[in-house]
Each structure stands twice: as structure tokens, then as C-alpha cells.
Amino acid sequence: MSPEPVIVGGREIPAAAIAAEAQHHPAPDAEAAWQAAAQALAVRQLLLDEAERLGIAPGPREDAEGRPLTEEDARIDALLEREVRTPEADEAACRRFYEANRERFASPVLVEAAHILIEADPADQFAMGLATGDARTLIRQLQADPDRFAELARTRSACPSREQGGNLGQVGPGQMVKPFEQALFALPERTLCLDPVRTRFGVHVIRSGRRAEGRQLPFEAVQEAIAGYLEEASYRRAVAQYIAILAGQAGVSGVAIAGAEGAMVQ
Template structure:
């Protein structure tokens, strides 16, 4: 017979949260370890019960509240949102704060470098040494031909490429960082505008012949273009901190057993 895991009862304000309810909630907290999932579920439910108890104390009723997707919140969730809206306020981020954040994180506010790419894929598995070496040989032959006849790329792509882009003459459109395999990306971004890669590029998909068409280099975005998104980010971060502190203050006011929640010693500071 399997061992029965004994867990401490979870109590909030003298009221026990049923183990069956915690087990059901654990399904929303996937983890490699069942104890970790259980603990996460117990903490989430303890916080929910604590907030609902505070809503009861303050006489807060459910109101018509929708989530970010426009869906009406259920009664308990609506009461919790109404409680947080009443008890946790965050001042709007001003321009000075936004400009300071912009100055400290300018690398975040740059347009993405893009390269329009043309390629010919000679499909071969790296595990098939003979086929892969033949693809490399064919790719080198295509590169020699393209050096002699630069205008033949579309024709050769249509004839030899195993990529669907052959229907567009091998044109992949604009490629940004992280949009393709690392080997392809490294070779492509090292090319100048209109430059053909001198050597075949190997990847798990096979062997590539690559040419850069046009480049759009990364450019710093002006503050005015990102000011609104910076203010939104700062206000959301401030709200998360304020909610976390509010929860820790409530945890210091109510008796909680079976789980440990952080307890704040001071007043709520936004």
C-alpha cells in the first residue's frame, strides 16, 4: 500500500481550507514535485481566503468588473478586485520618472535590426554523412555560379531549393534576431547589403546558400515614441509591489496556519 502523505491543516482566521479543495487547486500550479504544487496551491488559497475575509470585514460587495479580455469576473474574484481597487492605490508615473527610466535602459528602446534574406536550402540530415557532404558540394557549386551570375539567384532557388520560399525566388523577407536557427542568423547578419555568403551554411535542416538583400539597422527610438509604454510599465510594477506589501500586512493581522506568507512590519507604502 502506498504511503499516505500527511500534510498540516491549512487554516485562515480559524477556518480550515479543505485538503480536497487544495488538491483541486494544485492542478493550476504544475510542478515537477507534488509537494511543491500542493504548497503553491495552499498559499494561493490562503491568500484568496485572507482577501475575502478582509472584504467581509470592510463590507465590500461584488461589482460589475471585467478582466483584461473583457470577461465578467465571478463573484469572489470581483470582490477581491473591488477590495484591491479600494485599498491599494498607485500614483501615476510622471514624465520625470519615465525619462529617468528611459535614460537608464536605452538599450531596451531601439528598433530591431532586420535583414531581407534570400536563400537556397539543400535538404540533408547531418546524420547522413554522404548526403550531407553531397549537399555541401552542391552548395559550393551554386555559390560559384552565383558569383559569376548574380542575377540567377531566383532561378536557381526555384530549381534547387527544398524550402517553400523557392516560389518567391528564395526570398524569405525580413529576418529579425531569434527568428531562425542560430547558424543561419549568424551568417546572415554578418553580410553586407547585397553580399553573398562565401561558404555554405550548415544547420540541422541541411545546407544553406545565403544572400543578404537589404538591411535595416537598429536605431534608437525617441523618448516620445515609448513614453506611454514606459509609464504603463512603471505603474504596473508599482502596483505589483503595492499589492505584495498589502498582502503581507494582511498576513500580519490574521492567524494563518499550515503555510507561511511574508509579513510586513510597516504601513503600506506605494
């Protein structure tokens, strides 16, 4: 079944143009790529039509990297510059955002990690049981003689880190699989985890090393970045709202146009 024709302001966008544009919109399937391309072309047509209605002729313009814009892109750029205005983010707004998102402005905890991996398929409960038993034996041996960690890693671990005595270096949040990370970050500095840790790779014996706690960045160090983020987010919402208004005025069918709050104009 052919897609519904895409019509903007009473004029149809050719299917061939949408098909060509779809190549620039990676998507899970052809239909999603088609819809993304149709929306992009519909929005472009709305903006160009409005620039024509307002008689905007901007002359030469450049993008953020100093490359010259095409005539159509320059007209759209000039239209948005003229019609879409957003306030600057003042210190109070930036500070509110900082206080509400303090965790985003802290350096991560870093922990030196070492492990011994007993490889097993998590889907094979018997193999995982054997690997867990082997890991418990290794933990008992290390409790009796902690200095054997590197030796046991070199002889028993299935991980390439065995060549470094099981050493993984400094590990930060998001670098390891979740069960491993949770166990590691729960350990005090330079401590052996007394329980085997199961992951999709098998069963691990984990030891923490030196720990560097996260450091909160002061507001003054991130104020400029916060202002940029807030102003960009505000601008994007304002542009989406402006496009939704144009779509409502011109009439769009065959594709959905998202408004400022995600509402769809059809």
C-alpha cells in the same frame, strides 16, 4: 504520500477545493499544479478574511472588460483599491527607464533574405560534410554568376521557398534559427554569404537583399506606455508585499506565499 494540509488563519483549505482549482493552473506536473492552486486559494482566503475584518462591502463592481465581478471578487478588488496605493510614474522615472532600455524602444532591423537549403541531419557528420561541400560549390557558381540564384534555389533547395526562388521575404530578429540570423544580419545589403551556414535543418547558402535599419522611437512616443508599465510593476510588487504581510499576521502553513522581493512566507 498526501500533500501537507494547507492552513490559513487556523482554517484548512479542503483538498478537494485545491484539486478543483488545480485544473486552472497549467504546470509541468501534478505537484506543481497543486502547489499553484494551493497558493492561489491561500492568497484568496487571506484577502477575503482581511476584507471581512475591515467590513468591506463594495456593492456591484466590474472587471477591466466591463463584466460584473462575483461578490467575493468585488470584495477583494475593493480591498486592494483601499489598502494598496502606489505612486504615479513621473516623467523623470519614465525617462530613466527609457535611457536604460533604449534598445526596447527601437523598431527592428529588417533584411530581405534568400537561401538555398541543402538538407542533412546535423547528427550525421558525413551527411553534413557532403552538404557543406555542395553548398560551397553553389557559392562558387553564384560568385561566377549571381543571377543564377533563383534557378539554383528552384532546382537544389530542400526548403519550400524554392518555389519563390529561395526568397524568404523580410526577416526580423528572432524569426530564424540563430546561426542563420547571425550570418544574415552580419551581411551588407545585397550580399552573398561566402561561407555555408549550418543549422539544425542542414546547410544553407544565404544571400541578403534590401536592408531597413532599426529606428529609435522618441521618448515622447513611448512615455505613456512606459508609465503604464512602471505603474503596473509597482502595483504588483505592492500587492505581493501586502499579501506577504497578511500571511505573516494570519499564519499560513502547507504552502509558500511569495513576498514583494520573492521571499517566501511559510
